Each structure stands twice: as C-alpha cells, then as structure tokens.
Amino acid sequence: MTETLLFLHVLAAFFIVAGVVVYSAFVLGGPVNRLARTTGEVLWGVGGLGTLVLGIWLALDIDGYEIWDGWIIAAILLWVLATGAGSQVSRSVQPRDDDSAVALPTAVVAAHWARTLLVIALLVVMIYKPGA
Amino acid sequence: MMESLAAVRPDDWNLPLLLHVLGAMTLVGALVLATASLAATWRRGSHVLTRLGFRALLWAAIPAWIATRVGAEWVADEEMIPSDDPPSWVDVGYQVSDPGLLLLVVATILTGIGARRTARDTGSAVGLDRVATVLLAISLVTYLVAVWAMTTKPD
Numbered sequence: 357m358t359e360t361l362l363f364l365h366v367l368a369a370f371f372i373v374a375g376v377v378v379y380s381a382f383v384l385g386g387p388v389n390r391l392a393r394t395t396g397e398v399l400w401g402v403g404g405l406g407t408l409v410l411g412i413w414l415a416l417d418i419d420g421y422e423i424w425d426g427w428i429i430a431a432i433l434l435w436v437l438a439t440g441a442g443s444q445v446s447r448s449v450q451p452r453d454d455d456s457a458v459a460l461p462t463a464v465v466a467a468h469w470a471r472t473l474l475v476i477a478l479l480v481v482m483i484y485k486p487g488a
Numbered sequence: 489m490m491e492s493l494a495a496v497r498p499d500d501w502n503l504p505l506l507l508h509v510l511g512a513m514t515l516v517g518a519l520v521l522a523t524a525s526l527a528a529t530w531r532r533g534s535h536v537l538t539r540l541g542f543r544a545l546l547w548a549a550i551p552a553w554i555a556t557r558v559g560a561e562w563v564a565d566e567e568m569i570p571s572d573d574p575p576s577w578v579d580v581g582y583q584v585s586d587p588g589l590l591l592l593v594v595a596t597i598l599t600g601i602g603a604r605r606t607a608r609d610t611g612s613a614v615g616l617d618r619v620a621t622v623l624l625a626i627s628l629v630t631y632l633v634a635v636w637a638m639t640t641k642p643d
Contacts, residue, residue, distance in 0.1 A: 370513050373514060387536040480506060484502050
C-alpha cells in the first residue's frame with residue numbers, strides 16, 4: 357500500500373514538472389498548440405492535486421513522518437505558492453488556431469519562472485527533508 | 489518497508505539524487521512536449537510544431553537524459569551499489585535508459601530531418617513525425633515502468 361502511494365506521489369510530481377516544461381516552451385516563444393497546451397494543463401492539474409493528496413496521505417501513513425513536520429509544512433506552502441503562480445500563467449496562455457506563439461505580459465512570464473523555481477524548491481525540500 | 493521509507497538518507501546522497509530525479513522529470517516533460525507537438529502534426533502537418541518537437545528533444549530531452557544518467561551513476565557510487573550485480577530495480581533503470589537513448593536519438597534525427605524538409609519546403613514531415621511520435625510514446629511507457637521500479641524497489 358505504502359509503495360503504491362509513493363509511486364503515485366512521485367508520478368504526480370513527474371506530471372507537475374512535465375507541465376512546467378510544456379509551459380516553458382510557450383513562455384520561450386514556442387507555438388501554442390491546443391493539444392500541447394491541454395496536455396500541459398492536465399499534467400499540471402492532475403500532478404498538483406495528486407502530489408498534495410497523496411503526499412498528505414503518505415505523511416499520515418508512514419511512521420516517523422507527521423503532517424506538522426517543518427519540511428512537510430514548507431512543501432505544502434511551496435505547493436500553494438506554485439499553484440497560485442501557475443493559475444495566472446494558465447489563464448494567460450491560450451492556444452492559437454494557427455499554432456503561432458503568444459506574446460505574454462512580463463508579469464505572466466515572471467509568474468511562470470517563479471512557479472518553476474518554486475517547483476524546484478519543492479523537489480529540493482522533498483529530497484533533502486530539512487529537519488527530518 | 490515502512491521504516492526504510494521513513495529513513496533519512498545520508499546527506500551525501502541528496503545532491504546526486506536531486507540531479508537524477510530533476511533530470512528524469514525534465515526528460516519526461518520534454519518527451520511529453522515533443523510527443524504532443526508531433527502528434528498535433530499528424531493530420532495536416534505543421535513546420536512550427538515539427539520544429540518545436542525537434543527543439544524539445546535536442547535542447548531539453550538529450551541534456552536531461554545525460555543529467556539523469558550522470559545522477560544515477562553518482563548516486564549508485566555513493567550508495568556503493570555493485571555494478572556487476574545491481575539490485576533488480578537498478579537493473580530496470582539501465583534496461584530502460586540505454587534503449588531510451590537510442591529511441592531518443594532516432595526520434596531527434598527524424599524530427600530534425602522533418603523540420604529541415606518543411607523549412608526548405610522540399611516535402612512533408614508528417615510520416616517522419618508519426619514514426620517519431622510512436623518512438624517517443626514507447627519511451628514514455630518504459631520510463632513509467634522505470635519510475636515504478638525506482639519508487640517501489642521490487643526484489
């Protein structure tokens with residue numbers, strides 16, 4: 357049971373990073389295609405929900421981890437911030453029928469790279485588990 | 489198992505593990521981006537999407553594959569995993585990543601030829617894109633197996 361939860365939790369984290377990679381292409385001036393954009397959205401959404409729900413489930417399931425551990429609280433905080441930045445980017449990047457690139461406002465570009473750094477920080481916290 | 493999952497790793501393992509995991513996640517993301525872009529060209533062809541698929545593979549997936557593999561060797565060295573008789577979950581990693589590189593290189597070459605062909609307007613890239621999409625989809629399935637093996641560590 358715990359192994360399955362851990363697999364799904366890590367898989368959800370792969371989805372999050374995949375969503376960030378897809379959006380990075382758009383922010384860097386790549387064509388915003390409907391299929392690619394939808395794929396990025398689904399990965400980001402499913403990955404975000406999956407990491408949070410399964411992560412909390414794991415924290416409750418594994419002896420030695422508690423939901424109020426500092427590194428788990430830090431991870432949840434980073435998740436909330438990344439989700440907030442991501443929602444701003446999602447609203448602004450809309451597909452074009454001719455698959456052309458989208459000129460994005462500076463604030464949206466900044467929000468995307470902030471989200472990227474927050475996701476990397478989340479991964480660092482998950483691996484280093486500071487204070488555990 | 490619960491105890492081993494909850495155990496905190498030695499600090500020396502964290503940096504190579506971070507490189508390995510971040511590389512693998514970026515690799516999968518780049519493969520997803522390329523697969524979605526190339527799949528979108530199947531019906532009518534699109535130079536910009538073929539080029540996006542090619543660039544995703546060349547600029548993101550191949551460097552990420554290298555980071556993943558360097559991180560894997562580094563963390564295996566830190567953990568003193570025997571290279572001549574590795575545990576089965578490490579073996580799965582090798583069995584997935586080596587053929588994965590071959591598929592990745594072939595798909596990159598195909599999309600590169602396709603992007604060049606469409607840029608010069610000397611032909612269609614749809615056939616090449618279709619083959620590359622299938623190769624990348626196969627890669628993604630095998631990487632799913634690798635993620636399962638790495639996280640559950642079956643005997």
